[in-house]
Amino acid sequence: MPFLKEAIFEKRLLDLEKKGYVRIDESGVFLLKEQSETSYFKSPDWKGFSMQDLPHHFFNHLLLAVQVVSNKHHKKSQYLPIVRNKEAQIWVKRWFSKWQNDAHLAEKLFLELNQWLESPSILYQDVYVGRFSGGDRVGETALQICERLQISIWDGYFEWLRGLHVLHLRSNEFPLLQELMISKVALLTKSGFATYDLFQKGHSLEQIVNIRQLKKSTIEDHFVEIQATFQELAVPFRPNEEVLLKLKEKSFLSLKEMKEFMPDLSYFELRLAAVSGVEI
Template sequence: MELTIVNQMLLEAVTRLRDERTDRSLYHVLQGKRSATSLQDAHFYELEPVFGMLPFKRETFDRLLTELERQGLIERDTTLRVTEIGKAQVAAPFLIDDLGGELRGFSITLWKRISLLIQTLVCLEQRITFVPIQQDVATKEWVRQQIKHIPNRKQWLEGIHRELRDALRQLSDREATLISYRLSGLKTGLSYPQLQEQLDSDTLSLRLEFIMAWRKCLRHLNETSIILQLGSDIDQSKMTQSAQKTWEMLKRGQTLDEIAHRRRLKKSTMEDHLVEIAMYSDVFPLGQFIGEAEWNEVKQVVNREHTYSLKRIKAELTSEIDYFQIRIALARTRWEET
């Protein structure tokens, strides 16, 4: 069965959820909701690459799942589950691993910047009025600031053109087409519905193909290229700002109680922060939260039962380990493996 790219990706994502999470959980991960649960789902179930990368409207998400269901590839109960037929469609290399959600929208932000900067400079050079291709305030403000620092526009444009052309030559024709036909300047980029006919696909899949192509293009650029330089300040950290603050204070030697008191955080919020730190930080004082024996037991249960469901793990444990400790342990298993 030939699946569209968007459906293939959804199927891969559902498969990784191991029949343990609901469609709502998946929806939030795809939206990139920075809540403790969604961050944890993305981390535990290897869905970091899709985090925030398929921000469908609710109706679209439902429609796509219904499609997969009707094709007999998934089942929707209290949890989302891939069927045997569905499983047969999923094999490495997985498409979703090319989306780059672990960089928290880095490639998309960089695209917005580059595309608006090119359009603005080309149109200023030629003195033609234009409709800004990007509408979000942050990008527009960034471009406004950048323009001031580009003394020789003509030269700059020639440089960017060369960089793009050389990088795109390393890509397939289809990938290069997707990128050059989305750019605007003297010619205006094409909408996904316009490209859809010529590239024989659907708009949602094309958007995902575009992201993958753009990421590939970025990989073919030199570290010192103008394009990559323009993205050097984009925030790629996975930790929420609030958790980062807690982590900073911890590293400065403050105790958990002090931090909670100072920042007026509830116990549960502090725990969420600690789980985030355990998930994303290369160092973590695991011993402070869980003993060696307990930590080993959690790992054994996870491997034996092949699960990340807190409830199921808790039920299998013999020693007294609370949910917070289980979460911390799970968060660190990823680091142990690598």
């Protein structure tokens, strides 16, 4: 995943190993204990893998947009941005420049937020509204909200995330909020995007290796990243639908098990299958 840092990923794996859930050796990571799947991931609205960080970027934009619009309404011109991320600030500044002369902007934003948050799929409105700042109000932290609602931080987080997934899936119903959403292309790493751009221009994997003067394995990593981000896209060497269906009929604990089941496929092809919906 482009936004998952290697050090954090390795720490999480070591934590799981200490608790006896996985075994790690030179061959890979092996699941030792089957865990019951949380109800969050059974919802048809849950698109965690393909969504990646889209909801997180959007919510940063939303926090800033609410603050800017609210402070304009309250005629408050000096304040500290609730989100310190410079890219998010620049994004919302550009967005607001388009709308700043619209006298009904606050009302339009309120109506769309109300339509979204009043939908049956939203269990806790406060995990969103409680974070908003504007005027004399300073938003609470996620932890403060969960403590007030008397729910665990993880229950609060997954409800927050699921609601954002619902919003993204229904984005056409919310034209103003949709403007605060980023495209999936923005989720790619800088190097991954360079490979994606060449692929979109019609270059093959081998041509991209030559053009970019990188190892073939590095370009393969990029295509796995691209496939994970754009699951509807058929990248080079992605197994055909018949093979994918056969793989999806089984559940695998590792790429090694997939290789034993489909020995004719390369590890690159198996990795592409794994990010195309095959359970592993």
